[in-house]
Structure formats: C-alpha cells, structure tokens
Amino acid sequence: MPIQSLLDFRDPSICKRLVIKIGSALLVDATGQVEAEWLRTIVNEIATARELGIEVVVVSSGAIAIGAKKLDFPDGGRRTLAEAQASASVGQIELASVWSKLLAERRLVAAQMLLTLDDFESRRRYLNISATIRRLLKSGVVPVVNENDTIATGEIKFGDNDRLAARVAQACDADGVILLTDVDGLYDRHPNDPEAERLAEVRGITAEIHDMADSESGSGVGTGGMTAKLLAAEIADRAGIALAILDGRPENPLARAMASQAGTIFVPQREDSGRRAWIGGRMRFNGSLTVDDGCVTALRDGNSVLAAGITRVAGNFKRGDIIQVLDVAGREIAKGLVEYSADDVEAIMGKQSGELEAILGHAPRSAVIHRDHLVMM
Numbered sequence: 001m002p003i004q005s006l007l008d009f010r011d012p013s014i015c016k017r018l019v020i021k022i023g024s025a026l027l028v029d030a031t032g033q034v035e036a037e038w039l040r041t042i043v044n045e046i047a048t049a050r051e052l053g054i055e056v057v058v059v060s061s062g063a064i065a066i067g068a069k070k071l072d073f074p075d076g077g078r079r080t081l082a083e084a085q086a087s088a089s090v091g092q093i094e095l096a097s098v099w100s101k102l103l104a105e106r107r108l109v110a111a112q113m114l115l116t117l118d119d120f121e122s123r124r125r126y127l128n129i130s131a132t133i134r135r136l137l138k139s140g141v142v143p144v145v146n147e148n149d150t151i152a153t154g155e156i157k158f159g160d161n162d163r164l165a166a167r168v169a170q171a172c173d174a175d176g177v178i179l180l181t182d183v184d185g186l187y188d189r190h191p192n193d194p195e196a197e198r199l200a201e202v203r204g205i206t207a208e209i210h211d212m213a214d215s216e217s218g219s220g221v222g223t224g225g226m227t228a229k230l231l232a233a234e235i236a237d238r239a240g241i242a243l244a245i246l247d248g249r250p251e252n253p254l255a256r257a258m259a260s261q262a263g264t265i266f267v268p269q270r271e272d273s274g275r276r277a278w279i280g281g282r283m284r285f286n287g288s289l290t291v292d293d294g295c296v297t298a299l300r301d302g303n304s305v306l307a308a309g310i311t312r313v314a315g316n317f318k319r320g321d322i323i324q325v326l327d328v329a330g331r332e333i334a335k336g337l338v339e340y341s342a343d344d345v346e347a348i349m350g351k352q353s354g355e356l357e358a359i360l361g362h363a364p365r366s367a368v369i370h371r372d373h374l375v376m377m
C-alpha cells in the first residue's frame with residue numbers, strides 16, 4: 001500500500017491530523033547548531049498542510065544535542081545524567097525559539113509542550129494532554145512537543161521521542177505519524193550491511209520484524225535507533241494509526257516522500273477504542289499476574305482473567321491499577337485494569353469462582369481482569 005494512500009499530508013480527506021517527529025540527527029549539526037535552512041523547508045511544508053486544513057503536531061528532538069555542545073559536555077554515552085539534564089534545559093529554550101521564529105515567518109503560532117512518560121500513564125493527565133492539543137489545533141496553533149528531559153529520568157522516561165510521538169498521536173486521535181530520520185525506512189538488517197533491503201510496507205510488528213532492528217543510533221546523537229521506532233509503530237498500530245519512517249535528510253522531505261515510493265509504512269491492523277488503546281500503550285506497571293496455558297488460550301478467545309488461571313502475583317498493585325498479564329515463560333500477553341489488590345489476588349489465585357466469597361468475605365467480582373478492560377498484546 002503506497003504511503004500516499006494513508007499519510008498524504010496534502011489531502012485532508014486522507015489524513016486530517018498528523019504527528020511529525022523529527023530526530024536529533026536531522027535537526028542538529030555536528031557543532032550543535034540547529035539546521036535552520038533545512039528546518040525552514042519543513043516548516044513550509046507544515047504551513048502548506050495547515051492551509052489545506054490539515055492539523056499538524058510536531059515532536060521535536062534535539063534539546064540535549066544542542067545544549068551539550070553549548071556547555072561543552074562530552075558526547076552521548078559519556079555524559080552524566082546531570083549533564084544530560086542541564087544540556088536539555090539549555091538546548092530546549094533554543095529549540096523552542098527556532099521553531100517559534102520559523103513558524104512565525106509563515107504566520108503560524110507555536111506552542112511548547114514538555115511531557116514525561118508519567119503524564120501519559122495517568123489517565124487524568126493523559127486526557128489533559130489530549131484536551132490541550134485539540135484546543136491548540138482548533139486555534140490553528142502548531143504544538144511542538146518534546147520530552148521534559150530536565151526532570152524525566154530512568155524508568156519514568158521515554159528516552160526516545162519515537163514512542164512519545166506515537167503516544168501523542170494516540171492522545172490527539174491523529175490519523176498518522178511520520179518519523180523523519182536519517183535512514184529511508186526499516187531495513188531487514190542494519191543498513192550498514194550491503195545486503196540489507198528496505199521493507200516498503202509492514203502489516204503487524206512481529207518478533208521477526210523486531211529482530212531486524214538495532215537500538216544503536218547510527219548518528220550517535222539519536223536515542224533508541226530502529227528498535228524505538230518499532231515500539232512506536234506498535235503503539236500506533238494498536239490505536240489504528242498509520243506510521244511511516246521516512247528519510248528526512250533532503251530538503252522538503254515530506255513532499256519528496258509523497259512523490260517517491262521510499263520509506264516504510266506500517267499499516268494498522270487493529271483499532272482499539274480510545275481507552276483500550278491507552279491501556280495498550282502503557283509502559284509502566286505496578287505489578288503483574290502470571291497465568292497458566294489454559295488461561296492464555298481463554299484470553300486469546302476473548303475471555304476474562306479468572307482467579308483459577310492465575311499461578312503467580314508480583315508487585316504491589318491496588319484495585320483499578322493497570323497491570324501486565326504474563327504467560328508461564330514470562331512473556332507479556334496482555335495488559336489490563338485489575339479488579340483486586342495484589343493481596344486479594346494472592347489469596348484467591350488458583351481458586352474456582354464458587355470458593356471466592358468465603359475467602360474474600362464479600363461477593364466477588366466477575367473476574368480478576370474483565371475482558372472489557374483487557375488488551376491483548
């Protein structure tokens with residue numbers, strides 16, 4: 001399926017709302033300067049899209065790469081966390097100012113949104129993100145999003161902006177995500193290998209597809225390599241959103257991509273409702289349940305998680321938390337909203353439904369995770 005038929009940023013009947021993510025390697029040159037002339041060509045493309053009635057949200061990397069050069073900090077992996085965070089705060093103000101200036105040249109207003117992974121994991125904050133982006137778009141503003149790197153660390157961090165872009169797309173119900181990077185799509189092995197071949201289209205991000213990707217950034221300034229882009233493609237897929245990985249290096253990269261057959265398009269294979277897509281895109285959990293093989297089969301047939309199929313409980317979750325469901329080999333097979341605390345599940349696991357009331361001392365819920373709140377991976 002050609003990219004144009006899913007992600008044409010020149011046709012609002014195909015793609016009304018688009019998230020465009022720009023990687024560090026494209027935005028910042030080796031001396032830490034923003035590639036302003038190149039960026040101006042993208043801003044022109046965004047302005048053209050807006051004139052046609054297409055709404056665009058930008059996810060822009062680059063703050064750390066800009067700031068680290070300004071502060072004369074070491075490259076990539078050799079920086080301390082404090083140096084990376086200081087770099088982000090110095091770089092972000094410049095990044096925002098360049099976006100604001102270039103968009104203003106095309107009479108567009110820029111809005112800065114700095115978000116962390118936690119903001120997407122809390123349902124209330126996620127809905128606030130959604131409402132703010134929608135309101136900005138309604139006023140013709142171009143939101144420019146980045147991770148709030150000065151405060152986000154370790155397990156509360158996306159790290160790469162690819163998954164951030166997919167979560168933003170999910171939050172604002174976009175039709176598509178374009179990841180502009182320094183390679184023209186997903187190759188069947190690292191593109192340094194002369195035998196590597198590009199995949200034009202992917203339907204379903206299988207283990208075989210994941211195996212093609214490397215998490216090393218080719219440029220050294222990006223984060224997460226192709227691995228992060230595939231995780232982003234999975235999040236988009238679950239939300240029914242098309243995602244493309246395109247070569248951002250030439251000027252006017254969007255128009256060029258539309259005119260050629262380059263890049264990789266991930267054609268969505270499912271469309272979960274907003275709430276289910278939010279559950280499916282979650283990345284942090286307060287715990288997990290391990291279930292037996294019979295339960296895995298039942299879940300794949302669309303059933304709920306019952307106490308009888310649970311063999312192990314981990315973590316300290318409360319009723320209403322989103323937790324992982326694992327098979328006996330430890331593979332994640334589902335995520336869902338749990339109806340009991342970890343202590344209660346510990347008490348009832350392995351028991352038949354008829355035994356639960358006596359153990360709990362009150363009428364049990366119909367399931368430990370009801371199928372309406374369960375998203376299969």
Ligand SMILES: Nc1ncnc2c1ncn2[C@@H]1O[C@H](COP(=O)(O)OP(=O)(O)O)[C@@H](O)[C@H]1O
Nearest residue numbers: 023024181187189212214217218222223225226
């Ligand atoms: N299978 C693959 N196909 C294409 N690129 C790959 C693959 N595996 C790893 N890569 C690397 O991923 C890089 C892009 O990721 P990254 O450097 O994080 O970019 P960005 O900063 O745009 O997010 C490419 O330059 C390439 O070196």
Ligand SMILES: N[C@@H](CCC(=O)OP(=O)(O)O)C(=O)O
Nearest residue numbers: 023024061062063064222223
């Ligand atoms: N949020 C970080 C960028 C994270 C990152 O490196 O992402 P990317 O270059 O897109 O792989 C920053 O602005 O420096």
